[in-house]
Amino acid sequence: MSAEPSTTEGRHDLPDGTAAQGLRKNSMSWVGAALLGAIIMSPASGLYFNFTPIEATAGPVVPLIFLIAIVVTLPTALSYAALSRSLPSAGSAYTWVRCAIGPKTGVFAGWILNGFYLLAQIVLPGIGALFFNDILSQVGVPTGYFTWAVGVLLMTVIVAAINFRGIDLSLKGTVIFMILESVVVFALMLTIFIVQTGNGSFTTTDVANSFTPSAATGGTVAIFAALVFGIQANVGFDAVSTLAEETHTPRKFIPIATVVAVVAVGAYWVITALGFVAAFPVQQVVDVVANGGTPVSAMADKFWGGIGQLVISVIAFTSITAIFLAQNVASSRALYAMGRQGTVPAWLGHLKPGARVPGNAMTLGLVVTVVVTLALGAALGTASQYNWSATMASSLALLTYLGVNIANIVYHLRFQRARFHVLMHGIVPVIGIAVVCFVIYKSYLGSLWDAGWTFGRSVQIAVVVWLLLGAAWVLYVRRATPEVMRDEEFDRA
Template identity: 25%
Template sequence: MNTWRIKPLDAILATAEKKSLHRSLGAFQLTMLGIGAIIGTGIFVLTAAAAQKAGPGMLFSFVVAGFVCAVAALCYSELASMVPVSGSAYTYTYAVMGELLAWTVGWALILEYAVAASAVCVGWSGYVMGLLKSYTGFELPYFLAAGPIWGWSGTLPTVDFTHGVVNLPAIIVALLVTGLLVIGTSESAKVNALLVVVKVTALTAFIALSLPIIKGENFTPLMPTGLIGPEGLGVIGAAASIFFAYVGFDAVSTAAEETKNPQKNVPIGLIASLGICTVFYLLVAAGVIGTVGAQPLTVNGVVLSPDSAAFSEACRAATEAGNAPIVCSREALAEVLRMSGFEQVGNLIGVAAMIALPSVILMMIYGQTRIFFVMARDGLLPEKLADVHPKFKTPWKMTIFTGLCVAIAGAFFPVGQLADISNSGTLFAFFMVAIAIMVLRIKEPNRHRPFKTPLVWIIAPLAALGCLGLYLNLPTVAKMVLPVWGAIGLVIYFAYSRRHSHVGKGLIEVHEDDADLPPPPATT
């Protein structure tokens, strides 16, 4: 049986027309969906980790990560406008490069969405515990407030429980969001639209208060760790991590099958949401650096990795001494304002993050269930996974399964490592999209393209090389997870998916009952 078989674009489009989900989203809703999915832990929490890796040079890290996302977004836009169906990079790869590579992309997207949701859960935990301490003085015991720290020794993984065992708040928020999605995404949509406004308002307030008091001397030395350093340090290493701050824009592409006039609105939603978020990020990063400084924490002149046990120990000692730098904070933006004399506003930023970050968790879990749904529709996963609840009309089985996985990962991994692991899956999917667009230009040059990527033979290679470069600058643990995860996926593919594939059986059409899924949470 040929594992390189493709699902023809014409068949995919015919399926979308005959068995489509309800088309209800316009350009504004897609932009809001993108902003809701993008703005989250990446900027609220990972700013501190980026500062530890690159110092003030993290400004360039945001630019690098934003540029890679921009060229990837242009590739996404062309494919999404041509193939306005659910499935994102998985569907595009299936149509262009065949089933086996499509499976690996879908499998990587599952890693991306689930681990990203876990990272946001851990970020939410940091803000909640910071608020509790600020208002009441209460702190959870260390073993319930954070997960252990994972490392790599030779060819074996290591784990350090001295700074945390299980992140209880992360488990709680993961299960609450899962319950909300099971009950119904129409309720989720209303909540998410409000939380997008809360996040944007919080970042705007931070920018308005921090920019007027920045000090030029805080920007020197500008790149204390250089351009590229060991174990993810340096400007490029920070870009590889902060790339997580942009993850989510492809959720716009995933919702193409539910979009009115997708040929026009999907590219608008992708590029508009990415552009708005990039401006916010640069202004927020400048505010952090200029107000309280963002030089890396060192021990004996050595810059420590923000996800290492040594860094946690150094931060604990600095906290006890009362001089912890912002790079140690688990609630960086709130802490910056407190350190700048705006304690109450800082607490309000913490409140905003606490109530808004669940919208990102919601979008990530929703995104993974959508990928599960499309893969099950193609027969690559058991179709029972796509069962829709008779009362709530939601894909309850895969939602609960995803939520449990998210809770487990959030409980036992730190936010930085989760973000880097998620990035590995994301970068692979983006890399494959960039390759797919070039292959399709050669194979089907005359196919109608409502949106054409400008300078495609420059933009697409830049996207592919940019994704590869960022992946190679991830920490070792994150780089190792992707091939291990991929190997597990290949076992599943050859043991189950290859034999049950609808395309392999000659079944191009799908079942009549696969169009019951609700619209995405950002619907207004």
């Protein structure tokens, strides 16, 4: 169906991707959309974020964890692809759940989605600032919380300067950073693997153990605990769907881009993690972090020398800046979609003149990111602050994914029954629901509770608080602006 733009509430997110207030439409292909999803997942920086907590939790089975994460994520990615084909929208999960189930459930899903995207954004500048400190240390400048905070602010200023000028510049800048970091980190991994296998430090038995569940430190329990970070690494493919209104032929390109991002980046992680596991014993990785360092910089120093270490640190800082750019794009589009429908303050649905980007939504996200990042760094330490926000982000991600899988079934049964596909709209989302529920039960309800207060139970409590606030927000919107909560069924066949 081809629909004309409308200013009527509820018709902003149209099946063909048009919008009443007009995000700037461009000629982005599936390659461009896939690249943005891949950038947020970050082929190289995903290792910076998640390699250390995975290895510290489960030992040398990091490649196995990344492989499991792909399997866990793929059914949900296919549900995202199916819904993007039927109903492309910047609102993504919010729009789909709203259309499939109803406005109240949709607003609640949007609350969860925006919390997930905001926390995924908060993860980034804190880690980037660690590499900023590494750079300063390598040139002889004393570092600490103050210099780390400068790194956080510097990264945020760069992101704002680029993203406020439009989606085209955002994409071009991030692609350059991603390609450069991916090549450099892959070269480091290859160097480690060749050296360590050549001198007998890493054998074929060690390779096999990297994919053997029984080799995990702590057994099955540790695997499920480490899977929290494997799933966090996969966060990003979902952001492709938020570009539907800025992509040429979104019904065709967005589904392809979503699946390609998951499979291609996941394969990169499995391969490169194998080389990283070969670099150091597990305890040495833990010790590097405990001393405020980053394992990848220590690996570069060992295998490439001081110059190589500096190169890795610079590349890491720029690449994480690129992810920050892409995540700010995704999170602002989801918030913008709710703002223009009136389910969050309307000023969040305004566009910046000229560039046609959601400037208010981007500004709010950046301000909250800086404040929360600096607070977590002060409270938990600069080397550990990202673990808390990353764990909560992946918790909300799973709840979002659960909603998308349910919406895939319900939407196609309600509005496109004649085109209901048993595999894509039935079997796949049912598998996705089962997998997500199992992981929530084993990794988030079980393992996190046993992980202690700081990075376990406090996260669970924070998730519950966020959900309660979301329920309260739904009630407030229902009372304050009942007109935006009316249940309208549109012919989207």
